[in-house]
Amino acid sequence: MLSSVLSKENCANCRFCCSFRRQSLWETPLFDAETVEKLSELYPEAHFKPRGDVYTIDIDGDxxxxxxxxxxxxxxxxxxxILGVELKPFDCSIWPLRVMRYNGGLAICLTPTCPVISQKPLSVMRELADGAVGDRIADYARSHPFIVKDYKEGFPVLRIIS
Ligand code: SF4
Ligand code: SF4
Structure with missing residues (x-):
């Protein structure tokens, strides 16, 4: 979804957002129950655990x-x-953008740690959040509130959505 600012080549040799320190486990991808069922059949070696109403990967033992x-x-x-579009979590498809609880409402924020996006002017990311991509993210967050995360200090706020 962020192809205008992030190419496949950018990500090819970087897996920063797919690996997690213990303190970053709040960022692990979220899956609904139906997707977990499909993934468990396809990849029985993968483990999941509940998080709220949905599921996330269980890598605690890794x-x-x-x-x-x-x-x-x-x-x-x-x-x-290795996940195709239909199984890849929405959360992953919008990273490093995040929907966060901010000042009593919701905001599209920027995770400051992607090595490619962090080189881009904030104005470029604000433009993206203000446009159709941001509209889609806002709609998804309203209908799938489980993707909304608590605000983290230091994450630039790109757009207030409610
Ligand atoms: S951190 Fe950024 S560049 Fe690296 S894989 Fe994730 S989105 Fe791509
Ligand atoms: S589901 Fe895919 S994009 Fe998301 S964290 Fe795992 S490997 Fe990365």
């Missing part, structure tokens, strides 16, 4: 050390995400 900087990889990343 850490090998006590190092807080150690990263555990999403089971669906095998030199890139």
């Amino acid at each position: 850490y090998k050390t006590d190092d807080s900087e150690e990263e555990a990889l999403c089971p669906f990343n095998k030199d890139g995400c």
Whole structure:
């Protein structure tokens, strides 16, 4: 969805947003029950656990050390995400954009850690959030409130959506 600012080549050698330190587990991808059922059949080695009304990957057992900087990889990343459009979480398709609770409402915010997007002027990302991409994200968040996350300090607010 972010192809105007992020190419497949950009992501090909980077899996930063598909691996998680323990402190980043709040960012793991979210799946509805129907998708979990399909994925469990296709990829029985993947584990899930409930988060609220939906599910996320369970990679708690994948850490090998006590190092807080150690990263555990999403089971669906095998030199890139192996999930097609119909199974890939919406959350993943909009990263590094996030919908967050902000000042009593909702806002489209920017995760500041993508090495490619962080090089772009904030005005470019604001334009994207203000346009059709932002409209689609806002609509999805209203009908799928489980993707809404708590605001994190330091995440630029691109657009207030409610
Ligand atoms: S961090 Fe950014 S560049 Fe790296 S894979 Fe994720 S979206 Fe692509
Ligand atoms: S589902 Fe795909 S895009 Fe999302 S974190 Fe896992 S490998 Fe990355």
